[in-house]
Every structure is written in structure tokens, then in C-alpha cells.
Amino acid sequence: MSWFSTLEQAPPIEVFDLLKQYPNDDFPQKVNLSAGAYRTNEEKPWVLPVVRTAETALLNDEKVNKEYLPILGFEAFSKLATRILLGDDSVALAENRAFGVQCLSGTGSLRVGAEFLATKLGKTVFYYSNPTWGNHRLVFLNAGFKDAREYRYWDAENRSLDLNGLLEDLNNAPEGAVIILHACAHNPTGCDPTQDQWREVARVIKEKKLFPFFDSAYQGFATGDLDKDAWAVRFFVKEGLELLCGQSFAKNFGLYNERVGNLSIVLNNPEKIPAVKSQITLIVRGMYSNPPAHGARIVHYVLSNNELYDQWRDNIKTMSSRIKEMRQKLREELERIGAPGSWNHVTDQIGMFSYTGLNAAQSQHLVKKYHVYMLSTGRISMCGLTPSNVEYVAKCIKETLTEIPA
Known part of the structure; x- marks a missing residue:
């Protein structure tokens, strides 16, 4: 007898399932637009400079120990x-x-x-x-x-x-x-x-x-x-x-x-x-x-720390500015190549994500055929776009909308 015999497999969590698939994909032009994490123009994670500074200072502070924090934290x-x-x-x-x-x-x-x-x-x-x-x-x-x-x-x-x-x-x-x-x-x-x-x-x-x-x-x-x-x-x-x-x-x-x-x-x-x-x-x-x-x-x-606080605000502007820039580039490219539909919503929206308007079939087509990883809801992470891949992504969106009309 096993207490676990009736247990059924839970459905995968889509975003983490895509993140698991992405590293194993050897397609040279693959693009990851699923993850809600900031990436640089080189598609690399960015450790903020102020974080590096703070960690160095904390490492060298002998008063910092590993004791428990109070239940409600620091x-x-x-x-x-x-x-x-x-x-x-x-x-x-x-x-x-x-x-x-x-x-x-x-x-x-x-x-x-x-x-x-x-x-x-x-x-x-x-x-x-x-x-x-x-x-x-x-x-x-x-x-x-x-x-x-x-x-x-x-x-x-x-x-x-x-x-x-x-x-x-x-x-x-x-x-x-x-x-x-x-x-x-x-x-x-x-x-x-x-x-x-x-x-x-x-x-x-x-x-x-x-x-x-x-x-x-x-x-x-x-x-x-x-x-x-x-x-x-x-x-x-x-x-x-x-x-x-x-x-x-x-x-x-x-x-x-x-x-x-x-x-x-x-x-x-x-x-x-x-x-x-x-x-x-x-x-x-x-x-x-x-x-x-x-x-x-x-x-x-x-x-x-007033100086580090000001530096952090600059770091935030660096990240938000890059995202805004990629919004503009994606919209411009979609409009330049004549992708079906209106694309002003890409620049009207704000923050890390864009709700493209693509349906589930179109989104899954982008993943399977073009290796553009995104959620089936049509949500994309703007952080995954870079100057080197935005033209490819726009082209794939246009071809998908042509092949699978809404």
C-alpha cells in the first residue's frame, strides 16, 4: 500500500516550464520573452552596482553575524x-x-x-x-x-x-x-x-x-x-x-x-x-x-546611505529607460514591416510586460516555430528584447499573424 497512489500529476506552471525549456533549445536565434527578470542589451542578468557596493561593505563588517532575525524581520x-x-x-x-x-x-x-x-x-x-x-x-x-x-x-x-x-x-x-x-x-x-x-x-x-x-x-x-x-x-x-x-x-x-x-x-x-x-x-x-x-x-x-540611494535611483532609471527604448523599437519595427493591426498599445503600456494582443494559438506558434518564448496569454517581457533581436521578433510576429489570423 502507498499513501501516494491516488496522487495525480499537477499541471506545469507555464512560465517556469518555458524557462526550463529555453536553455535546452539550440536554435541560434531563440529569444526568451517569458521571464519577468531584467536583462541588459547583451541579454545578461544585471547585478546593480549599488548592490555590489553594499555586499562588499557587509562582507567586511565584522559586526554582521548570522543570528536569527526577529519573527517580523529586520x-x-x-x-x-x-x-x-x-x-x-x-x-x-x-x-x-x-x-x-x-x-x-x-x-x-x-x-x-x-x-x-x-x-x-x-x-x-x-x-x-x-x-x-x-x-x-x-x-x-x-x-x-x-x-x-x-x-x-x-x-x-x-x-x-x-x-x-x-x-x-x-x-x-x-x-x-x-x-x-x-x-x-x-x-x-x-x-x-x-x-x-x-x-x-x-x-x-x-x-x-x-x-x-x-x-x-x-x-x-x-x-x-x-x-x-x-x-x-x-x-x-x-x-x-x-x-x-x-x-x-x-x-x-x-x-x-x-x-x-x-x-x-x-x-x-x-x-x-x-x-x-x-x-x-x-x-x-x-x-x-x-x-x-x-x-x-x-x-x-x-x-x-544618501549617496548610494541616489545611485540606486540612477540604476532604476537605467533599467526603466532601456525597457521604454525597446517598447519604442518594437512598435517602430512592427509598423515598418506592416504587421497586421495597430501597435500603439505597445508604447502606451508601461513596465516590464506588454500584452501584445496575440491569442493562445498565435503565442504557442511563436514558441514552436520561431523559438520566441512567451506566455500563451500573449504577454511578453520587454526585458527579453534587445537591439539585436527586436527585428527578428517583429518579423516572427508579422508572419504568425499572417499564418494564423485572429
Whole structure:
């Protein structure tokens, strides 16, 4: 007898399955547009110069040891991370009603926050955008939520935000439902609300007594400006809304495998902070006990040093500028060769990803015939485009659209 005899094979996770296939492909012109990780013009990972500097300093600091961090993590890091999100002039910080908890990157921050809402505040219903990052639904259901619902977001015909559908779905949401919102650089569409549209979203959430949970994976990485990319979160706070926000430092610090994250929590009553911290302490204790130190120390070292902080902001601009440049080059090339359809959405979108408008059959055709690795949703990572491969990618997209019309 085997207790595992009835266990079935789980379906593969598409993006990681593509990443596994890519290195074994010997096609000379292969292109990887699947991975959500920054690449240079030479298709190489980039360790930020400020990260190298911080790691060298930490290595030579004999006071740094390998002792456990507290359960809620490196507090000095969390304070700086929360301040970057909310801003130096944040009313919530001035009134001591906001704090952060170090977690395992953005995913871990979402999971800890979701489990807190489900098990301690009794939340059962959550909404996520259609489409959204592929892990949102799984994280929240595994954390204890019972009812997963979608709100309309992407207008496929016009390749833009479906604001009316979004607002209608939020208006119909039950009181107390948790609404997952992308702080900036919406994944996978790259389509963000304008500030006026964010005001409309905040108004409905406030009127309908919904609970906003922001996912901030790309602050600074989207526009190159930390403040612009945090505008939506800061506006919600100014409107008096309580909220959670999961922050990731994978993209904007290039610390993908260090799992550096922060869960920022904004309350209206600062007297409840000790109770919230105590409950989150129990959640973390039963999940992973305490977080790793190295990545958080790197981020703290940079954020607490004015010179390195300025250098980091320059590093962010370098990354965001290259992505914008490749957006422009891809659009120009698609238009130059007469690829079917309109391509203004490529440059209208923002951040790491572009929702091309290609359907599943077309996307899979690009993978199988042309060795252009991308998700079946039509999402591509702009970081995989370079000056040396953008013409090939555009040509393959045109031929695919000709061979497999929508």
C-alpha cells in the first residue's frame, strides 16, 4: 500500500516550464520573452552596482553575524521600505499608524497579508483583475479565502483599461470584500489607470466599504520615478482608507533570489498596531518562523546611505529607460514591416510586460516555430528584447499573424 497512489500529476506552471525549456533549445536565434527578470542589451542578468557596493561593505563588517532575525524581520529595513512606499510627507507615518513587516519578497508579503485577513479578520471574498498575475488566485486561496472573483480590467478590443467594467464590478462587490490592486505596471497588461481613474476606483472602494490590498512589485522600475509609481497607494492613504500593500525588491533592486519583501500596513487607529503585530507574529511563526537577513541588509544599507540611494535611483532609471527604448523599437519595427493591426498599445503600456494582443494559438506558434518564448496569454517581457533581436521578433510576429489570423 502507498499513501501516494491516488496522487495525480499537477499541471506545469507555464512560465517556469518555458524557462526550463529555453536553455535546452539550440536554435541560434531563440529569444526568451517569458521571464519577468531584467536583462541588459547583451541579454545578461544585471547585478546593480549599488548592490555590489553594499555586499562588499557587509562582507567586511565584522559586526554582521548570522543570528536569527526577529519573527517580523529586520525592523530598520521595514521602516525604510514603508517610508519609500508612503512618502516622507505621509500623514499615516506622521500619525504613527503605519508600519511594515519583512516578508519573503512580494509573494510572501501577499501570503502573510492574505492569511491575516482571512484568519484574523474573517475575510472570505477577494477580487482580482481579469487578467492578473498568475499567482494571485493561488496565494489567496491557499491563505484561507473561500471565494475568488474577478473584476473586469482589460478591454481586448481597444487594448486599454475597461474602466466602466471595473467600476461596475466593484460596485457590485459585497461589503468587506478584499480587492487586489496593482500599484503600478499592471501585470500582465502593462496598462495602468490614470490618476483620475484611480480617484474613481478609490471613491467606489470607499463608498462600498471594500478593503484594498495593493501589490507593489515595480516601484521605480515602471517609470524610473519612485514617487510616480507609488501615487495610487499614497492617494488611497490620503483618502483615509485602511490598506495592506505587499512590496517586492526583486525588480527594483535586482534581488530576485534574495526574496526581499515588505508588507506595509496602514490603519486608522494606531492603538491597534500592537494587536495586529501580535497576530502577524503568530502567522509568520507558523509559516516560516522568520525571514532571511542578507537581502534586507543590502536594501537597508543602500536606503540609509544618501549617496548610494541616489545611485540606486540612477540604476532604476537605467533599467526603466532601456525597457521604454525597446517598447519604442518594437512598435517602430512592427509598423515598418506592416504587421497586421495597430501597435500603439505597445508604447502606451508601461513596465516590464506588454500584452501584445496575440491569442493562445498565435503565442504557442511563436514558441514552436520561431523559438520566441512567451506566455500563451500573449504577454511578453520587454526585458527579453534587445537591439539585436527586436527585428527578428517583429518579423516572427508579422508572419504568425499572417499564418494564423485572429
